[in-house]
Amino acid sequence: MKTADPELMRAINRFHVMDAIRRFGPISRVEISQLTELSPTTVSAITAALLDDKLIMTMQVGALRDSTRGRPRVMLRLNPDAARVVGVKLAPDLITVAVTNFCADVLRSVALPIRIDRQTPAVIADLVEDGVRRCVSDAGLEMKDISGLCIGLPGVVERAAGVCRQSPIFGDRDVAFGPQLTERLGVPVTIDCDVNLCALAEHWFGQGRGLNDFLVVSVERSLGLGILHNGELFRGASGLSPDLGDFMVRPSGNEGGRLGDLASETSVLADLETPARSRESDGAHGHGRAIAQVVQRADAGDKRCIAALAAAGEALGFAIANLITLFAPPKVIVSGGEMAHSEHFLGPLRRALAAQLPPSLADVSEIVAREWSDGIWVRGAAAMTLRDLYGAPWNTTGPARPSTAIAEGEP
Amino acid sequence: MKTADPELMRAINRFHVMDAIRRFGPISRVEISQLTELSPTTVSAITAALLDDKLIMTMQVGALRDSTRGRPRVMLRLNPDAARVVGVKLAPDLITVAVTNFCADVLRSVALPIRIDRQTPAVIADLVEDGVRRCVSDAGLEMKDISGLCIGLPGVVERAAGVCRQSPIFGDRDVAFGPQLTERLGVPVTIDCDVNLCALAEHWFGQGRGLNDFLVVSVERSLGLGILHNGELFRGASGLSPDLGDFMVRPSGNEGGRLGDLASETSVLADLETPARSRESDGAHGHGRAIAQVVQRADAGDKRCIAALAAAGEALGFAIANLITLFAPPKVIVSGGEMAHSEHFLGPLRRALAAQLPPSLADVSEIVAREWSDGIWVRGAAAMTLRDLYGAPWNTTGPARPSTAIAEGEP
DNA sequence: ACACATTTATTTGTATAGCGAATAAAAAAC
DNA sequence: GTTTTTTATTCGCTATACAAATAAATGTGT
Known part of the structure; x- marks a missing residue:
């Protein structure tokens, strides 16, 4: 303090x-x-x-x-x-960029369906830079009109340092993506875990309005967890964002208990060993289509697809039960694509949750599925920047508070 | 704010x-x-x-x-x-009371080895009241010299309301223990989850000095979790303390995955179906003796005891891995009795931890076993009260902040 | 012994904050 | 046109932090 x-x-x-x-x-x-x-x-x-x-x-x-x-x-x-800011969301096969005004209204956005995972950080930075410049220019603005930019990406991000510790996007560890882009664009660039942006967006515009505590669980190719606690984004020690994919749902001895290997879209597809259209070659939208297909087939009664979705839902429900035990949030927002809305996924999730939760917490949390919307991420990214422009004196969301001398231990 | x-x-x-x-x-x-x-x-x-x-x-x-x-x-x-305060710790078979001065030095303490679990709240309140009055009087003081009192007990406690939502101590739910004792003793009485007191004590006096982030895991008859985050005790939404016993380590279908049923002292004894001295009849110290025996026999090479301790350690290690994934604390303090220090318990714990942790977090957390000391709990309880007397303006530890009008949602 | 240097603590003066009471402003009601 | 009512601002007050000047208390040097 x-x-x-x-x-x-x-x-x-x-x-x-x-x-x-x-x-x-x-x-x-x-x-x-x-x-x-x-x-x-x-x-x-x-x-x-x-x-x-x-x-x-x-x-x-x-x-x-x-x-x-x-x-x-x-x-x-x-x-x-009063200002314009840019929000960027990086997904393995999609770059979304949006320019917003001071009210976080989107002025212009572009979506670049490019498969970027496993590209080098430099290449990705190139793509982002291009996308941002184009979007800004399309909005009739110049870079000097932009007050700030925030990039959201999955994985473990140390916002304060602008470093991405680990992400499905980057092969490397510890990519200093923030400083890199700051230099390229000549504008302050922060990076953050994507789901934190989503949580902030929910808090400002969505299901979390007026709520001081809730969780956001994002189900995409990877899994994310955003925690809003006491009206502020919660970050782990040293400002690290947690990675829900690394959460374990069963001892690792028996064939991997990583939640990311059990409940993500990627894992469901892997589980089904989706045939034909191999996911490597099929470019950007192959993954989304494959997931949609799985859901469709489950709706049509395909036993294997139903089972795969159920297994994923159960695993996630298990994890969420533990999170509720820890945080007791009144609301848990499950955000994601088609899979996350399928009752074949949500049903087992709810059942697993109910089975695991202690009776005392059975009713504290409402689970809601959040309609997927590309816009919310980038709006969240914009909001993250705006928050600073609004002059937030709490460093909780900003860079990690510079621990005062008094907090350093013995003199 | x-x-x-x-x-x-x-x-x-x-x-x-x-x-x-x-x-x-x-x-x-x-x-x-x-x-x-x-x-x-x-x-x-x-x-x-x-x-x-x-x-x-x-x-x-x-x-x-x-x-x-x-x-x-x-x-x-x-x-x-400047002031005297009283700390009280309730365990299923032991009431500890201590009077401290303004520096949290213990002036006088008494330990009442009484089996209180499943007594009615009124009876327990009686016992506590007696113990406090005796301890205060033994210290040469009167109740009017006491500025405040804090009671720590295992379970889920809502400090702000002074209500114990659930505890192995009370059969009932939602016991308003704080107000009850306040009335009896004529002194402001707060209650809190025992492990929060322990965390505060570690922060003030123990292994957590100078650290702004750490976890305390208490291994007693039940399991507790205290979280120090950014120099403050972390509480779930609405100020609830989490109960580590309710943490699930495997889907509940297969014979109960509650951590409390797998890694607590109670569960180890149950696992071994400790013969003879039935735990109900043996009064206060039966439990402690039984645990000591288990550890001894494990040291002597008893396979069943070794296995029981190992299973408990593994289960807890699994849970701690998940906690580290969420909080990334630089230190995890495992606090408890003889069992918690046994290498038969800690070794498997560490191994399970190492196996479950994602590589990126492999080295962020140091696990330390904390020597059990009765004193630390009551000192923590005293510290909790002193913190308020010191005038802490942060309500994080005190009663839940009265949410300002601005936080209430739509106007 | 006594002036001087040095470090610590206090006093003095200034700027800024928030707030209550009084005041001004603006519109409807009479 | 006057009064009433609600909203916004101005004025005067107090509390705070801080910088600069001052005082206090000790060691050092001649």
């Missing part, structure tokens, strides 16, 4: 005000005052400063004069043009 | 100063200033207030004048007599 001074005080309260404006849309000063429990005076002062900085703008009172008398409220909202 | 005002500012900085004094013993104002990065002016002001409140005291410069010239430093230390 940083030492407190007037500056921090202002930063905290300013963030509260910004957050209230962001969340509750056009909002008047009185309402902000009520929501934040700051005095009207303070709200007035802070909003004046924000208006001065052009971070927010006034909205002339529109329809909502409910024939109340008194001086009408002046509604405040974020100034969409 | 609370809104910031000058009061909070002062509270934060005062806590930093208190914490520096607590941790770095007799310490001068200049050193505090360096450690906390507060200005000398501020440190002077805060320490003056603390001295005024008699929370700290000056120490006449002792031996450590290293022939440096200049005005000698005035050393500051906690005033041991």
Whole structure:
């Protein structure tokens, strides 16, 4: 915890005000005052400063004069043009880029269906750079208009250092992808675990609005876990994001208990030894098609497909039970592609969950399947950057807090 | 996050100063200033207030004048007599009570070897009340001298509400033990999961000094998990403490995969179907003796005992691997009785851990076995209370933060 | 012995924060 | 047009942190 001074005080309260404006849309000063429990005076002062900085703008009172008398409220909202940021999501066979404004509205996005896993980091950086430049240019902007950029990718990411410790995308370990792109693009680039972005997006725009605690489990080719705790993204020690794929669901002796080898899309396909269209050669969308096929065949009654999906669901349900035991979140969001929505997957997941959970926790968590949407990732990536621009004084989500001298141990 | 005002500012900085004094013993104002990065002016002001409140005291410069010239430093230390608090630890067959001073030094302690599990909460409250009153009186104090009391017990505890959701101690669910004792003793009583107290104690006095992240796994009759994250105790949503016993290590279909049924002392005994001295009738120390016997026989080469301990160690190692995957803590402290120190238990634990951990996390965590000491629990309980008296402005450890209006969702 | 250097602690003065009370602004109600 | 009501701002107050100047307390050197 940083030492407190007037500056921090202002930063905290300013963030509260910004957050209230962001969340509750056009909002008047009185309402902000009520929501934040700051005095009207303070709200007035802070909003004046924000208006001065052009971070927010006034909205002339529109329809909502409910024939109340008194001086009408002046509604405040974020100034969409205060900044533009870029969000990037890397998947093994798809690069998604989006440019958003200060409200996290997507101005322009491009999806590049390119198979990038096992390319060298330099090549991937090239592709990302190209994609970003193109998307920015398509949006009618130049790079100098961009205030920041965040890249989400699966795996274990150390956000503070901008280093990807390990990822299905990169063959190498410890790729300093953030600094690399920062240099290439001349814009501050952060990287983060993709599912963290998803969690932030859910918190800002999706199923997690108004919730201070929830889990996001992403089921794609690999598995991810994002934890929102006490209104903040939770990161492990030294800011590492956990990799749900490395979670073990049974002792490894008996033919591998890695969850990633049991419950991911990849593992389901491997389990079925999907014939024909070998996944290496089939380019970008082969994987997605293969999964869709599996789900279809399961719907049609194919026993093997049903069993494969059920096995995956059960394994994930087992893992989620343990996560609920640890975190007791009121909500668990299962986010993913077609597989994640199939009842052949979700049903066994729920059943396994119910079987494993201790009775005391049986009802604390609601499991919801989140409709897949490409947009949410990049919006989350944008939000991650915006959060910093909004002036968040909590370092929880930003780079790991520089541990104060007092925290260093014996003097 | 609370809104910031000058009061909070002062509270934060005062806590930093208190914490520096607590941790770095007799310490001068200049050193505090360096450690906390507060200005000398501020440190002077805060320490003056603390001295005024008699929370700290000056120490006449002792031996450590290293022939440096200049005005000698005035050393500051906690005033041991600033307050007394009581820590209580409940185990199924043992109640431990300790009275400590403001430095968390134990003034007096009593251990009551009473089998309390399955007694009614009222009876247990009676016993605790008696024990506390006796211990306080033995210390030459009266209840009015006591500033606070914290009770640690195994199970799932909701500290904020003072409610024990579930515990091997109580047959009932949702026992409001905190308020009950508060009324009986006329002193603020908090309750907490015992292993959280242990974690705090390790952080203040033990293996966790200077570490901002570590796990404590307690192996007793039941299993506990305490998480220190970013220098603060981690609690699940709504302040619930997790119960490691409910962690599953294999799908429950095949004869129960609850970790508590596989790796606790109780389960080892059950596994061996310890003959003779039936555990029900043998009063308080039967359990401990039985465990000691198992360890002894394992040391002597008894195959069944070795296997039982190994199975328990493996199960726990499996669970710890998953915890490391999630939290990546630099240290994991395994705390417990004789069983937890036996190499017949720890060896398999380490091996299972090594087998399950992903390579990228193979070396991040050091596993240490913590010598059992009754004292540490009650000292932790005392520390938990002292933390509040020191004025910790973070509600993470205290009662759950009253979620500000802004966090409540849509307006 | 006594001036001087040196380190530590306090005092003084300044800037900034938040907040309550009074005030101004703006619109409906009378 | 005046009053009422609600919203926003201004003014005056207090609390905080901090930098600079000052005081305190000790060792060093002549």
